[in-house]
Structures are given as C-alpha cells and as structure tokens.
Amino acid sequence: MEFYTLNNTIQLPCVGLGTWQITDRDRMAVLIRRAYEEGYRLIDTAAAYSNEIAIAKAIAAAGIGRKELLLSDKVWNTSRGYEAVQEACRKSLKKLKTDYLDIYLMHWPASKKLHPDWARINAETWRGMEKLCKDGYVRAIGVCNFKVHHLEELEKSAEIMPCINQFELHPGFHQDDLVLYCQEKGILVEASSPLGNGQILKHEGICGIAGRHDKSAAQICLRWSLQKGAAVIPKTADPDRLAQNIDVFDFSLSSEEMKELDDIPYCGGVGIDSDEVTEFG
Template sequence: MVELKLSNGVGIPQLGMGTWQINDRGSLLEIIKAGYGLGYSLIDTAAAYSNEMAIGKVLEKLGIPREKLFLSDKVWNTNRGFDAVQEACRRSLKKLKTDYLDLYLIHWPASPKLHEAWESINAETWRGMEKLYEDGLVRAIGVCNFKIHHLEALFKTSEIVPMVNQLELHPGMPQLDLVSFCRGHNICIEASSPLGNGEILTNETLIALSQTKGKTVAQICLRYGVEKGLILIPKTTSTERLRENKGIYDFTLSPQEVSMIDSLPYCGGIGIDPDEVTEFG
C-alpha cells in the first residue's frame, strides 16, 4: 500500500478502511479480515461510531500484530476539554484493546455559531491532544472538519500544528481553499466520504469519464484523491469493492481531468456544515 508521511515523520497508508455505519461484529470481522489480506492496514473509527469494542474484539480474534495496523480514532463532541479528551482516549484504547493509537482526531470543532467560548474550548481540547501525544498514547494527532477560521484560532495557542485534517472531500466538494490552506501549514488532508457516501457514483460526468478510462466511477473518485495527494478512507462492506477500491494505481487523471472534476457542482455526500454541528451530531 502506498504510504504518505505526516509532518512528524509518521508513515500513514494512503488508502484505508472507513467503518462508519458498520457496527455488527460479523461484518467487521469479514471486512477487516478481507481488507488486511488485500493489504489494507488503516482502520478509521470514532467513539461516535459505537463500533470500537467490536473492532477491538475482531482484531484480537484475527491476531494481527499491532504494528501491522494503523488505528485511527476520534474524540466525540461531548468530551471536549483538556481532561475529558484524555479520559475519552483512554476509554477508546481499552475498547480497541491496544496501548496506543496511530492517529487521534477531534471529530468536530466547537464553532462560533454554537459556542460563545468556542476558541478556548478548541484550544483546551487540543492541549489535551498534545498531552496524549507527549505521553506516547498516540503517534499522531489531528482534527476533523476544521475550517480555516477554526484552524487560525487554534494556531494562536497550539504548540503542535495538527498533522491531519480529515474532512469531507470528493468530486462535487473539492474544498479547494481549505486544502490549499492546510497544505501551507503542512497539514495532511484525509478525505472522509471520498465516494460522497455513495451518492455521487451516479453522476453522469463521472460515468462518462469512467467509461473513457475503462475504470469504475468509484475508482475515478479515489484516483482524483490520489492525484491530490490525499489520504482516502472509503467505506465498504463488500470484499469485491475493497479489491476494486484498491485498483487506483494503474492509471492517472490528467491535470485537465482533475480540474474538470474540481469544477463539478455539488452532487451528493454528507454535506454537513461543521459550524452547525451540535454535541449530538
């Protein structure tokens, strides 16, 4: 699997397995076993997905050596703050039956729309993340869904710049300004919902391009992310699609094709504005 480097030198697989909406232990066992066999090692979960315990049991059952995996997890909105984030991380480690995470992320920013003290809330949560990093419980730290104003505010007090910003990014939602801002600060972009939660796969422009390239629409979407140097975590419950989603390194998209995809209008996805997210999602 192709590996990218985070700003602290930690290697991260470019392609991983998303696990949102996979809760049942049997499905997790099947998909993680098949994925590992195909070369996937990055597993993206979150406290909010309610599947950490099942993933922990699956990993124990499969007996995959810990160092062969890249485990990424996220702290939920109800656990913001210096102490709360550290306690949440320790709970997650227990559920996942591991001593450390490879990447730990703040799931959503506290936003100016919903929290008067949003800047200090995010600053304190980040201070807790930095402590987890210093204590060696996590190999890399980052955020999710942080817009430019959230990052600019964080930079006023942070000692460590987030290594990753995981955000919704796919054809129809290229987030060009945010990507360029993150690049300028050496923050790696991880594309969540790189297939637009499956909704963008019927887009006619993407279908036409996939026919020209002799690839599937999902492969076009994922290759678009590769051309941009993104980390990609598509979710699938199908072994066949796990294999298909890996088939993105034997073709390229030209700069013209990438800019054509950049200019597509919104055509589906999650589409949640991080400034609108409450403690309940």
C-alpha cells in the same frame, strides 16, 4: 500501497478503510480480515461510530499484530476540554484493546453556533490531545472538519501542529482553498466521504471518465482525491469492493479530467457545516 509522510514522520497509507455505519461484529470480522489480506493497513474509526469493540475483536480474530495496522480514532463532541478528551481516549483505548492509538483526531471543532468561546474550547481540547501525545497514548494528533479560521485560531496556542485535517472531499466538493491552506501548513488532507457517501457514483460525468479508463466511478473519485494530495478512507461493508477501492495506483487522470471533476456541482455527500454542528453531529 503508497504512503504519505506526516509532519511527525509517521508513514500514512494513502488509502485506509472507513468504518462509519459498520457496527455488526460478524461483518466487521470478515471485512477486517479481507481488508488486511488486500493490503489495507489503516483503519479509521471514531468513538461515535460505536464499533471500537467490534474492530478490536476483528483484529484479534484475524491474528493481526498491533504494529501491522495503524488505528485512527476520534474524540466525540461531548468530550471537549483538557480532562474530558484524555478520559475519552482512555475509554477508546480500552474498547480497542490497545495501549496506544496511531492517530487521534478531534471529530468536530466546537461550533460557532453553539459556543461563543469555540476557539478557547478547541484550544483546551487540543491541549489535552497534546498531553496524550506526550504521555505516549497516541502517536499523532489531528483534527477533522476544521475550516481555515479554526486552524488559524488553533495555531495561536498549539505546541504540536495537527498532522491531519480530515474533511469531506470528493468530486462536487473540492474545497480547494482549505486543501491549499492545509498543504501550505504541512497538514495532510484526509478525504472523508471520498465517494460522497455513495451518492455521487451515478453522476454522468464521473461515469463517463470511468468508462474511458475502464475503472469504476468509485475508483475515479478516489484517484481524484489522491491526485490532489489527499489520503482517502472509503467505507464499504461489502468485502468484494475492498480490492477495487485500493486498486487506484495504476492509472492517472489528466488535468482536463481533474478540471471536469472539480467543476461538478455538489450532488451528494454528508454536507454538515462545522460552524453549525451540534454536540450530536
């Protein structure tokens, strides 16, 4: 496994396991055990995924020591603000049966559509996350789905810069301006839905490049994000796909292939606009 170094020196695996929409406890137990055997050391979850307890049980059943894995969790939109985010984190820690998180992310910025004072709300939530960091409940804090204007506003009052911005990134949705902005600020880009939520894997252009490299379409998408300097957290509920999704370090895409993938029009993904997101997602 290769690693990125976050702005607070934590080593983040380039590939982690996404767990959105996996709630079945037996399935989670099989997945986490196999993921660990295959070399995964980063698990991405969120309070909103309703699977923190399943993850804790799976880790315990597999006998994996707490320090062997990085746990990345997210505060949901209904727990915004200085006190509420700290309370939400304590609940998540209890469910995950741990006394610290490696990474804690704000799941969505307060949206402009719902909150005229979105910048103040984000700043207050962030202040609560900084307190969690200072108190030792979390090792690193970051954001998800922040656009440039959200980051610019946050920076005005932040004492700690976000270590990560996790947002939708895949062929067909390159978000180059945001990637560049984050990289200039030392914020690691983490690609959510790196396979376009599974909807882009039959795209002719992606499949063509996959054929030339004797790789799968999923591996091409993951490699594309890695070559842009992003970490990836592909989700699979199929244990047999885990090995494939981590086997992305023995080939590279040419600049022509990267350009071809950049130029694909949007053809699938989650597609939620963070300036319009509701408190329910």
